[in-house]
Amino acid sequence: MKYLYLVWSNLKRAKMRTSLTLLSIIVAFMLFGYLGAIKQAFNQGIDVAGLDRLIVRHKVSLIQLLPASYESQMEQIEGVDDAVHQTWFGGVYQKPSNFFAQLPVEPEEYLEMFPELLLTDEEKEAWFNTRTGAIAGRKTADRFGWKVGDRIPINATIWPRKGGERTWEFDLVGIYDGAEKGTDTTQFLFRFDYFDEARQNGQGLVGWYTVRIKDPERAAEVAAAIDSRFANSSSETKAEPEGAFLQGFANQVGDIGFIMMSIIAAVFFTILLVAGNTMAYAVRERTNELAVLKAIGFTDRGVMGLVLGESLVLAGLGGAVGLLLAWLLVSLGDPSNGSLPVFYIPARDFIIGTVLIAAVALVAGILPAMQAQRLRIADALRR
């Protein structure tokens, strides 16, 4: 600790250079944190996906529908605990940019399958008893200022009502919260029985199934059993773990993770050059002073430590401020105004950030530090 003053004084020597280096490190870590939150939004749910849940969809594509009768058939398969279906409604609320997912579901079964959706008992009761009732996630409700009791009109793009009417009206009977930080609270859920009866066509067809299995260890086995049960039928299935399904969904947008990693890698490569250059100068300019430190009794390693310490203070300060700014920016809200299902920097990214700080410090500082360590007093003092 007593050496920190020395390290700090040395950093203050070239104020402009230190500030610019610090600034570039701050920007890099800010970008890292912010992109981390965006990546998390696209990969939403993968971290919190139930290990005991499978997604069963049409073998050809997610757009192809499956019979609603598969539900009871699947529930008879060995190892399957429960199955619920969902369908993509794809309606528009007021204007197309107000995007959020709307799904017709069987309320009771659905809430049982997804215990992470939290409703009060009164809200549940109201939903079970109101045919046109719907519930919305907290994020979407807040986004549009909805309150329980509101009537929400949604324009169908895929599913018109009988007679061709496109506007569906729902009564908001509940607003659910997420049990975990990663829980999607943007969904709008309404009753399948109402939907199925009122829609113009497609009766008896659903989008996909979520299946809970008894033993997560046997997920692959049960998935294979489901697919073989419907093999050679008119609607063959593809069953996979929820996590894998969500990953595949995210990948449709492009490999977000890869794009982000590329950007971050390029940015970090640049700051390594900047920080490395700063550290190289810091040692070159001070050859004489470092030799004097050795002359008065600092060890080779001690001087090496001082240089690395400088690098660490630079990276640590820049990294900490950068991550803090990213966190502030992210808590101000997502850039799409609320369409992203979740928007936060996952704890994992803070840990990776800390590791990156150490890595930047080491990579930028190691060569100059070794140069300082090897400096011979008698040679250096003659210059």
Added chain:
Amino acid sequence: MTQGSGDLVQIKNVDKVFKRGSEEIHVLGGLDLTIPDGEFLALMGPSGSGKSTLLNLIGGLDRPSQGSVEVGGENIDQLSDRRLAAWRARHVGLVFQFYNLMPVLTAQKNVELPLLLTHLSRAERKKRAAIALDIVGLSHRNHHFPRTLSGGEQQRVGIARAIVTDPTLLLCDEPTGDLDRKSGDEILDLLQALNREQGKTIVMVTHDIHAAARASRTLYLNKGRLSTELEE
């Protein structure tokens, strides 16, 4: 290091060879030197004769190519780099021609620097640095940065830094070489006082006969050897 009478430094049959590429430069050859405890020794000799090299060997800043360097009963040429660094911190104070102060640190912090290597508390370090600055007559310049001090004042800070750990041996390489006559005389007064009143053993390299006159003995280095006479 033991105080009192006796020999503090004993250099026996020392060679020092520098390699510059394939070329070998023989600077010191078969050099012997004994410095009694409490002596103020002046080293003179033409430029390039190896005065600084010899001083570096005595202070453990460099190692002889051959021969032994014993200081205070310790064969310092045998010590590992790490131990040698610790030994320097404890026993040697260095004063340079161009002061070699840290420009980013105040006078006070410059003087404290060698104390960072000790286990002294922050308060104790501060106190000792203040005492050292007082001894060199600079207590009113504690918080000044080197660039705001005159050459003579900077050299006093340098001396304060050299004595703050209370070493037995002070090695000064042309301490007045960069100063005008008056400032130089003040520095010499100071060194003389440290020698007489505090019993510091001092080895001072100088080109100035007036400076050498302050010492208790003067030796001349020429062609790798020491002598008591300046020979041409």
